Amino acid sequence: MSSLVWAVGDGMVLAKRNLIRTLRMPDLFMSSLIMPIMSTLLFAYIFGSAIEAPGVSYREFLLAGVFVQTVVFNSVITGAGLAEDIQRGIVDRFRSLPISPYSVLFGRTASDLANNVLSLAVMVLAGLLVGWRIDSSFGEGVAGLLLLLAFAYALSWLLAVVGLSVRAPEVVSNASFMVIMPMSFIANTYVSPEGFPGPLRVIAEWNPVSAVAQAARELFGNTNPAYPPGDTWPLQNPIVASIGWIVLILVIFVPLATHRYRKAVRR
Amino acid sequence: MTAAIVAQGLVKRYGETTALNGFDLEVAEGTVLGLLGPNGAGKTTAVRVFATLIEPDAGHAEVAGLDVVRQARQVRQTIGLSGQYAAVDEMLTGQENLELLGRLHHLGRRGARSRAWELLERFGLTEAANRRLKEYSGGMRRRLDLAGALVARPKVLILDEPTTGLDIRSREATWETVGELVSGGSTLLLTTQYLEEADRFADRIAVIEHGAVLAGGTPDELKNQVGGHRLEVTLSRPADLSRARSVLASVSAGEPVSDAEGHLSVTVTAADGVLVDGIRRLDAAGIEVVDASLRRPTLDDVFLALTGRIVEPPIESSSEKEAQEVVR
Numbered sequence: 138m139s140s141l142v143w144a145v146g147d148g149m150v151l152a153k154r155n156l157i158r159t160l161r162m163p164d165l166f167m168s169s170l171i172m173p174i175m176s177t178l179l180f181a182y183i184f185g186s187a188i189e190a191p192g193v194s195y196r197e198f199l200l201a202g203v204f205v206q207t208v209v210f211n212s213v214i215t216g217a218g219l220a221e222d223i224q225r226g227i228v229d230r231f232r233s234l235p236i237s238p239y240s241v242l243f244g245r246t247a248s249d250l251a252n253n254v255l256s257l258a259v260m261v262l263a264g265l266l267v268g269w270r271i272d273s274s275f276g277e278g279v280a281g282l283l284l285l286l287a288f289a290y291a292l293s294w295l296l297a298v299v300g301l302s303v304r305a306p307e308v309v310s311n312a313s314f315m316v317i318m319p320m321s322f323i324a325n326t327y328v329s330p331e332g333f334p335g336p337l338r339v340i341a342e343w344n345p346v347s348a349v350a351q352a353a354r355e356l357f358g359n360t361n362p363a364y365p366p367g368d369t370w371p372l373q374n375p376i377v378a379s380i381g382w383i384v385l386i387l388v389i390f391v392p393l394a395t396h397r398y399r400k401a402v403r404r
Numbered sequence: 405m406t407a408a409i410v411a412q413g414l415v416k417r418y419g420e421t422t423a424l425n426g427f428d429l430e431v432a433e434g435t436v437l438g439l440l441g442p443n444g445a446g447k448t449t450a451v452r453v454f455a456t457l458i459e460p461d462a463g464h465a466e467v468a469g470l471d472v473v474r475q476a477r478q479v480r481q482t483i484g485l486s487g488q489y490a491a492v493d494e495m496l497t498g499q500e501n502l503e504l505l506g507r508l509h510h511l512g513r514r515g516a517r518s519r520a521w522e523l524l525e526r527f528g529l530t531e532a533a534n535r536r537l538k539e540y541s542g543g544m545r546r547r548l549d550l551a552g553a554l555v556a557r558p559k560v561l562i563l564d565e566p567t568t569g570l571d572i573r574s575r576e577a578t579w580e581t582v583g584e585l586v587s588g589g590s591t592l593l594l595t596t597q598y599l600e601e602a603d604r605f606a607d608r609i610a611v612i613e614h615g616a617v618l619a620g621g622t623p624d625e626l627k628n629q630v631g632g633h634r635l636e637v638t639l640s641r642p643a644d645l646s647r648a649r650s651v652l653a654s655v656s657a658g659e660p661v662s663d664a665e666g667h668l669s670v671t672v673t674a675a676d677g678v679l680v681d682g683i684r685r686l687d688a689a690g691i692e693v694v695d696a697s698l699r700r701p702t703l704d705d706v707f708l709a710l711t712g713r714i715v716e717p718p719i720e721s722s723s724e725k726e727a728q729e730v731v732r
Contacts, residue, residue, distance in 0.1 A: 143510070150507045158495045161536070226491035230552070233455045234508050235480040402457050403487075 144237040151231075151244025155218065156251060169214075173207045173256045177263040184327060185267075198364050200269040201281075201353040202326035204260055205346055208253050208289035209321045215249045215293040216300030216309040224306055226403045238398045242391075246293040253289040257282055272358030281356030284379055288349045291386040294394050301397035325350055325372070329364045342369040345382035351375035406469075408433040408560050408591035409454060414463035416449050416615075423449035424460065425615035431593055431608075436586050438606030439595040440707075446615035447595040451564045454593065455485045468559055484558030486549045486566060494538040498529055498548050501537065502555060509556040516555075523551040527581060543574025547581055560591045568597060579604065599704055611710055618710045626706045634705060635672045635682050638695040642666035651689050655682050661708065671705075672698070 159166055180203050185196045219242075222228045231241050261282070271278035300309050323340050324330070330341035341347055351366050352375035353359075360366070371378035409431040416424040423446050431437040441447050452458045453465050456476040465472045468482045492501045499520050506516025524530045527547045537545055546566060553561060566582060567575040579601070586592060586605050596602050602609050603623050610620040619626060635655070639648055648668055649660050655678055656670040672678045679698045686693055 147508055150504065154493065154496065154500075154504055157500070158493065161495045225494075226487050227493060229452075229455075229457055229487055230485065230491035230505075231508070232457055233480055233483065233485040234505070235477055236508050240508075400458075402452060 140237060144239045144243065147236045147240035148243030148247060151241055152247040152251070155245060155248035159248070159252065169211075169252060169256065170259055172210075173203075173260045174263045176203050176207055177260050178267065180327070181264075181267040181269075194268070194361070196267060197269055197272075197357075197359040198354065198361050199327060200260075200264045201350050201357060201359055202324075203264075204257065204285055204353060205288070205324075205350045206321040206326055207256055207260060208285055209292060209317055209346060211249065211253050211256055212289060212292035212296045213310055213313045213317065214252060215245055216296035216298075216303075216313060217306050218245055218249070219297055219300035220303055220306040220309045223301070223401050223403055228398075228401050229403050232398075232401070238395050242294075242297055242394055242398055245297065246290060249293050250286065250290050253286055257285060269359075273356060277356045277358065281353045284349065284352055284356065284376070287383050288345070288379065291383045291390070294390040295386055297394040298390055298397055301394060301401050320344065321346055325364075325366070330367060331365070342367050342372060345379070345386075347372060348375045348378040348382060352379040406433050407431060407466075408435075409437070409465075409467055409593055411450070411453070411465045412463055414450065414453060414460045414465060416446075416453065416458065416460050423615055424453070424463075427463070427612070427616055429610055429617060431591060433591055434589050435607040436592040436594060436605050438602030438609045439593060439612055440597075440599065440602045440609055441595075441612035442597060445612045447612060448564055449615070450612070451485070451562055451593070451595055454479075454562055455483060456480055481556070482559050484553035484556065484561045486553035486561075486563050492537055492545065492549050492552055494545075495536060497534050497536050498524060498540070499533040501548060502551060505552050505555045511556070519555055523554060526584075527551045541574065542570050543577045546570060546574065546578050550578070550581055550585075554585075558590070560593070561585065562593045564595050565597065566594070567601060599702065599707065603702075611707065613711055619706075627701045629706065629709065633672055633678075633698050634669050634701055635678060636667070636669045636695075636697050636699065637682070637686065637693050639666035639668065640692040640694045644691045647689060648686060648691050651685050651691065652682055654685065666694075671701075 159169070177200070180199055181196050185199060219228070222231075228241070232238075271281075273281075296309070296313060299313055300306075303309055303312060323333075323337055324344040324346040325341060326346060330338050330347065333341055348371045351372050354361075355375060366372040366375070407430050409429060411427055411429040414424045414427040415422070425446075427446065427450055429437070429439070429450070439447050439450065449458070453460050453472060454467055456472050456479050459473050467479045470478045470482065472479050493504070496504065502520035502523055503516045506519045507513070509516075511519055521530075521533075524533050527550070529544065529548060529551070532540060532544060537548065540548065550563070550566065553563070563582065567578050570578060582594070582605060592605075594602070594605060606623065608620060608622055609626055611618045611626070619629065621629070635652070637648070637652075639645065642665060645662050645666060645668065649662065652660055652668065652670050655672055658671040660668055660670040662668040672682075679696060683693055683696055
């Protein structure tokens with residue numbers, strides 16, 4: 138059998154192990170379900186009632202932003218999980234086994250993808266409850282969700298590099314949030330970047346999060362003349378731009394994560 | 405006899421620290437080598453080189469005739485590694501942990517399951533098979549970790565400090581397990597800070613400090629290097645120490661070793677009558693003796709003779725008899 142088949146097979150075995158772990162930590166598991174629901178409801182009712190644009194639904198605009206932010210935040214789980222496995226010596230043991238380095242990383246990112254599927258599912262349900270609708274076709278709606286998942290998957294590899302580089306699992310969340318907080322807010326996630334001061338506006342317009350949020354809005358049929366996307370190329374062509382970002386992140390961070398994994402030992 | 409593990413001139417640096425500094429080792433097939441040294445001597449670094457976890461900066465190492473750098477993948481098919489930090493998943497049950505390792509060794513679903521059961525039975529863990537590891541005691545966890553290293557029936561087994569951090573009872577249980585492995589005839593590299601452990605299992609011992617092997621040989625050879633028997637006395641008044649040292653110099657073959665509490669230890673040339681003779685001389689000099697004994701040299705003495713200091717026991721073991729601090 139080819140080594141790729143083995144790598145995928147071993148990856149699935151390891152993904153199953155990660156999922157069993159998650160299910161056995163009920164507090165962690167529940168919070169990964171409750172957090173997305175809370176974000177959806179909080180943002181929908183608090184921002185949704187504060188920012189009122191007559192005649193148009195801010196809530197519809199907002200939901201794609203909540204979806205993106207949640208999957209961006211979820212990517213931290215990938216980094217934290219790997220860092221924890223290093224600290225506990227589990228990566229040492231995996232690395233002493235005759236398995237491909239891709240197996241462990243594939244297993245990790247695959248189980249985090251499953252987690253994101255679940256997060257998105259509960260957010261879609263919560264969204265539907267507060268009045269969000271997919272105003273396009275069913276196919277486009279599914280495409281929008283798949284795009285969000287693909288972006289989340291690419292970010293998992295980015296955070297995998299962080300998780301494999303830090304000295305302790307606790308550092309992952311702290312270090313990542315310094316990047317992830319601004320990344321998810323200096324964007325069109327919740328408000329149009331039109332009104333941002335100069336440099337922030339430029340960042341927001343070129344932020345991959347903005348492209349993905351805008352692409353999701355287009356695919357869900359949630360675009361709104363009251364919230365114009367902006368004139369820059371990525372926001373005018375958000376689907377192409379999002380796919381470009383996803384490919385770029387994977388091309389850079391898959392080899393980088395693999396390289397770091399090959400060197401990773403318990404410290 | 406062919407060598408199962410060979411290391412020649414291994415060097416590994418981490419920034420300013422040199423973890424391995426010209427490390428040489430040879431372990432013959434089917435034998436047990438005890439790599440003995442204090443904390444930070446470079447034992448774990450050496451193990452990690454053999455287990456292909458790190459690449460040496462210089463030097464060369466082979467396991468079962470395979471180069472650990474160029475043939476890392478084949479080496480991984482040959483070895484079983486059990487770490488000092490039980491590298492098992494505490495959220496999984498014992499059985500799940502072993503099955504996971506079996507699957508990753510490509511034994512297949514059914515093969516992994518039956519191998520897991522074999523090992524659980526062999527290590528007396530069948531009753532705990534469906535309990536999560538976080539409910540295991542330290543000793544049970546360590547035994548499961550050992551079982552994990554055996555899943556693929558490795559030719560070469562590497563145990564990195566299998567009993568460090570365990571209480572006495574768990575250590576005994578783990579020792580029994582290691583004893584069974586040893587009698588099974590596999591090649592075993594065992595690192596340890598416990599002299600007793602190396603003495604008990606190893607065919608040969610290599611003493612490591614500052615990243616290099618100071619001495620090697622069978623336990624008896626090493627003990628012979630230190631010389632004959634040791635006369636140990638405990639004085640009732642520590643103040644008498646310096647006088648006692650000079651009194652005992654006449655029966656001593658080397659420099660006496662003493663500590664502030666009034667313990668004094670000297671290597672003696674001949675065993676016959678020396679105990680009585682020594683006590684008589686001390687008595688004649690008016691030095692009161694609380695306790696006196698004559699004993700064969702232990703590996704403690706070996707270490708002391710080689711490095712000039714006694715092995716400091718790991719922090720976890722409170723009841724180690726090597727606990728006295730001895731100054732020269």
